[in-house]
Amino acid sequence: MGQAIPATLQLLTAATLLAIVFGIAIGVVTALRQYSTLDYAVTFISFLFFSLPVFWVAVLLKEFGAIKFNNFLATATIAPGVIVAIALVSGLVWAVIVAGTWRRRGITFVVAAGVTALVLVFLSATKWFQTPSLGPVVIAVTGVAIAYGATVLFAGLRNRRALYSALISVGVGLVAYFALQPLLDHTGFWGLVGLLVVALAVAWAIGHFMGGYDRTQSIRAAMLTTFGMSLLIVIDRFMQSWQAYSDNPLVRGRPIPTIGSKIPGLDGDFWITGLDTMTHLILPTISIILISLASYTRYSRASMLEVMGQDYVRTARAKGLSERVVVTRHAFRNALIPLATIVAFDIGGMIGGAVITENVFSFQGMGQLFLMGIKATDPNPVMGVAIVTGITAVVFNLLADLAYSALDPRVRVKA
Amino acid sequence: MTSPLSNMDEVSPAPATPEPEEQVRGLSQGRIVFKRFMDHRGAVIGIIVFILVLILAVSSIGLGPIPGWWKFSYKETPDIMNGGHPTLQLFPFHLGEHPFGQDRVGRDMFAMTMRGTQISISIMIIVGIVAAAIGILIGASSGFFRGKTEAILMRFTDMIIIIPSLIAAAVIAKSSQHLGGIWFLAIFLGFVSWTGMARLVRGDFLTLREREFVDAARLAGASNRRIIFKHILPNAIGVITVNTTLLMSSAILTETALSYVGLGVQAPDISLGKLISDNQAAFSTRPWLFWWPGLFIVVICLCVNFVGDGLRDAFDPRQKKFRLKKDKGDQRVAPAPLESPIDDALDGTSEAPGAGRP
Numbered sequence: 122m123g124q125a126i127p128a129t130l131q132l133l134t135a136a137t138l139l140a141i142v143f144g145i146a147i148g149v150v151t152a153l154r155q156y157s158t159l160d161y162a163v164t165f166i167s168f169l170f171f172s173l174p175v176f177w178v179a180v181l182l183k184e185f186g187a188i189k190f191n192n193f194l195a196t197a198t199i200a201p202g203v204i205v206a207i208a209l210v211s212g213l214v215w216a217v218i219v220a221g222t223w224r225r226r227g228i229t230f231v232v233a234a235g236v237t238a239l240v241l242v243f244l245s246a247t248k249w250f251q252t253p254s255l256g257p258v259v260i261a262v263t264g265v266a267i268a269y270g271a272t273v274l275f276a277g278l279r280n281r282r283a284l285y286s287a288l289i290s291v292g293v294g295l296v297a298y299f300a301l302q303p304l305l306d307h308t309g310f311w312g313l314v315g316l317l318v319v320a321l322a323v324a325w326a327i328g329h330f331m332g333g334y335d336r337t338q339s340i341r342a343a344m345l346t347t348f349g350m351s352l353l354i355v356i357d358r359f360m361q362s363w364q365a366y367s368d369n370p371l372v373r374g375r376p377i378p379t380i381g382s383k384i385p386g387l388d389g390d391f392w393i394t395g396l397d398t399m400t401h402l403i404l405p406t407i408s409i410i411l412i413s414l415a416s417y418t419r420y421s422r423a424s425m426l427e428v429m430g431q432d433y434v435r436t437a438r439a440k441g442l443s444e445r446v447v448v449t450r451h452a453f454r455n456a457l458i459p460l461a462t463i464v465a466f467d468i469g470g471m472i473g474g475a476v477i478t479e480n481v482f483s484f485q486g487m488g489q490l491f492l493m494g495i496k497a498t499d500p501n502p503v504m505g506v507a508i509v510t511g512i513t514a515v516v517f518n519l520l521a522d523l524a525y526s527a528l529d530p531r532v533r534v535k536a
Numbered sequence: 537m538t539s540p541l542s543n544m545d546e547v548s549p550a551p552a553t554p555e556p557e558e559q560v561r562g563l564s565q566g567r568i569v570f571k572r573f574m575d576h577r578g579a580v581i582g583i584i585v586f587i588l589v590l591i592l593a594v595s596s597i598g599l600g601p602i603p604g605w606w607k608f609s610y611k612e613t614p615d616i617m618n619g620g621h622p623t624l625q626l627f628p629f630h631l632g633e634h635p636f637g638q639d640r641v642g643r644d645m646f647a648m649t650m651r652g653t654q655i656s657i658s659i660m661i662i663v664g665i666v667a668a669a670i671g672i673l674i675g676a677s678s679g680f681f682r683g684k685t686e687a688i689l690m691r692f693t694d695m696i697i698i699i700p701s702l703i704a705a706a707v708i709a710k711s712s713q714h715l716g717g718i719w720f721l722a723i724f725l726g727f728v729s730w731t732g733m734a735r736l737v738r739g740d741f742l743t744l745r746e747r748e749f750v751d752a753a754r755l756a757g758a759s760n761r762r763i764i765f766k767h768i769l770p771n772a773i774g775v776i777t778v779n780t781t782l783l784m785s786s787a788i789l790t791e792t793a794l795s796y797v798g799l800g801v802q803a804p805d806i807s808l809g810k811l812i813s814d815n816q817a818a819f820s821t822r823p824w825l826f827w828w829p830g831l832f833i834v835v836i837c838l839c840v841n842f843v844g845d846g847l848r849d850a851f852d853p854r855q856k857k858f859r860l861k862k863d864k865g866d867q868r869v870a871p872a873p874l875e876s877p878i879d880d881a882l883d884g885t886s887e888a889p890g891a892g893r894p
Binding site: 165168169171172173174175176177180184476477480491492495496503507510511514515518 | 578694697698699706707785789792793796797798799809812813816819826830833834837838841842845
């Protein structure tokens, strides 16, 4: 039990958080673009995911995500037919995402397909998948993109100061990328957390001093950008260790495993063991995300649609606020209130473990412990799991109610 | 889609010439719901596909003693032909000897998949009926009587909610294998999955019991039982129907998941989950053993979900409001979470007897 709870949490925290973030994002976007092709496509896909049995997806992932991918890594060259297919699909996806006239969609399709094909040809020619890395150029370009995205989200491009503080954060991040490489080699998990805190503090300072009339906007834009940059730098550092991990005699060039939660007897620095954990987590995480993403998308879409029809949203528009402000500050925040309940329930249910997923991937967590107990007719682990899940269910039920009444003043528990 | 819709239009208002008058005379609630349901393309396709799957599953290998048109049964072990590869061809359509292939011992995969589909669908339906019956009974009585009845029943419901249904089902399935049979498993699954239904029905009853027609019925001398079943329940039918379909779709996934880990349907019987579980080790050599049952699970579940979605749109009273804005308001899963916290807030008051209304 002592090992099972951390293992389960490790598996489910990332999966649940990612599913929530992506689910809400997709749900909100589809709600804002109701009855577009995108909306219908996402609706259908989320129904499809909703109907998928988790064990079926997991077995498919093991076959295609692990075994076939590892075979592919041996050569790391992508066949031309595959490149064409992926490029066409990516073009189609972008054409659906981009709204507007058929002409605009057509152009998007061609551009997206072309860019994807070029990138894939490049990746294939350089055998990128065997020695992946981002490098300063990709980090810089992605960083600038994040800076623009963050500014659009928090301040609007009109707010030049916010844009500049986000861009300065990108610059600082790039400098840090070169300056910190030797330090990163010797750091551990908590060191990374410390660095992240320092980086966010620096970002806050940048935003604060660039400030202008509305400091919080600049601070937010700078901090989100810095967070993205930190993530990129860490990913890049992990990629630098990829080759060493992959060539390790215990891994034997087949880095994506199908079972277990770590390779026994593997030692190495933080980056190597971190990669080991990640490669073991990636497939179960994907299978959990695929299944739970669907329901979050539906919830947040329904909630957002309801809020967008409210009178106060019309009022906000009527008083001349920009659509960005209306959506992010008036609609989105209120749409999140009912989601708080579901999220609390799900986080509570997380500890009980993903019985099926853990079973398929032989992941030694709570669910697996429980199944072993059942099969061996050993009541102790079964009761233990039942008690733990029962307690968390009660606690999170309570938390959900408290959160709800805190978020929505209309709901009051009479004393 | 267009054909049922145009049919509908022809059937209802066409014979009478003054069309608006026909509209004014009004359609019954069932008629309106049916019409809206038929407007929902996904739901109509879903129900058609579901019925086709059902017909295929029942007619091919027959049901019980009645023989079907397919030459093999799921128990026979004919000789393995062609390495057990599937013989199904789409262009030109041709079933061949073993359209879905054969497993290791040579059993016909088509017959097995059909048998699994039959079992999975029947479990789904039983779970739906059992859970709906219990949920309605508990939800209705706690919502109607309030007071102590409600406090006790809803705390009992909370207790059941806390038990994860997969875990509870696994324990029961393990300890009752000799009791046996899929029927026991199905009824048991029904016994653990009624909670959502009970809460929704209670929520509906809480608002409906304050309406005038209930007072009118009471003045006319109707008994409690009559008011609950004849007056309030028909008004709550929307929530009940929608929730039952969603419950069924989750039941089929629970059943297949249980069978997959070896705790659901047991050896002589076949279910779709069990087929996948039995054959996953052979994925690299005989992938067809794995694809077909999975495909059938997905198709059934997808159909049921779409039907549920269509029903929700059809029953949703807010539909009219949204219609004006050309907005169907997809509320497939929203009511449950929206309702529960408010519910619990209400619980706080209702627990103390007499705190609320008389």
